[in-house]
Amino acid sequence: MMDLGRRIEAIDYSTVAAQLHERGHAVVEGLLTARECAALAGGFDSERGFRKQVVMERHRYGRGLYKYWDYPLPPLVQQLRQGLYPPLVPVANLWMAQLGLEPRFPDSLAALSRACRDSGQCKPTPLLLRYGTGDYNCLHQDIYGEIYFPLQAVVFLGEPGRDYSGGEFVITEQAARAQARVTVLSPGRGDLLVFSTRYRPVRGRRGFHRVAMKHGVAEVRGGRRHAMGVIFHDAAS
C-alpha cells in the first residue's frame, strides 16, 4: 500500500471537482486502510490528544459522542487536512465567485489557519465521532466563526452492514422557495466524502443560485459507528 501522502496525491481531483460541481459532494473510495481506520476508531477512548468532548444529547445535537483533537493533530489527521486542502481551493474559490460571496481562500492550509487566527479562530476542528445503537446526528452546518471553508470531508471508519446498520450519512439541499431535497449515502470503511459546508451554487436559468446545505447521520440501528470529520477552518471556541 502506498503511504498516505501518495494516496492523497493520487486522488483524481478532476473527478472530485466535477462531482462537487454537479452534486455538491464526492466520494473517494478506500483512501484509508483497514488498519488506519481501526487505529483511529480505537483511539476514541484515549485520554490524550483531544481538546474537548461533546455529549451530543446535552446540546440537542442528536445522540452520541464526539471529540475534537488538539494541536498538534495526530500525524495522519494533519496529513489529510493539509494534503486535501490545496486541491479543493480552486473549487472553493469558484463556488465563492458563483455565489457572489467573499472571501477567496489561500493556497495552503497554513495560510488559512493564519487567517482564522487573525479572526479569533484558533482551535482545531478535526474530530472523531462515535455512535452506538440508537444514536444519530441532527442536521447541521459546521460553522465556527466568521471564516468558513466551503468544503469539508469525513472519513468513514467502519463498514456499514457489518460493523453497524443504519447510520446513513444524510445531506439536505434547501433552495429558496423550494422544498428540501435529500441525499442518503452509505460509504464503506476507509472512504472519504467531500461535501459542502454551507452553500453550493446551482446553475439555473438566470445564472447561479445559492442552495443551503446541511448534513447529519440517521439513527444507528445496531452496532457501533465511527467517523472522522476533517474541517479545514479553525474554531473560535
Ligand SMILES: O=C(O)CCC(=O)C(=O)O
Ligand atoms: O458521523 C458522520 O458521518 C458525520 C459527522 C459530521 O457531522 C462531520 O464530520 O461534520
Ligand SMILES: [Fe+2]
Ligand atoms: Fe458535521
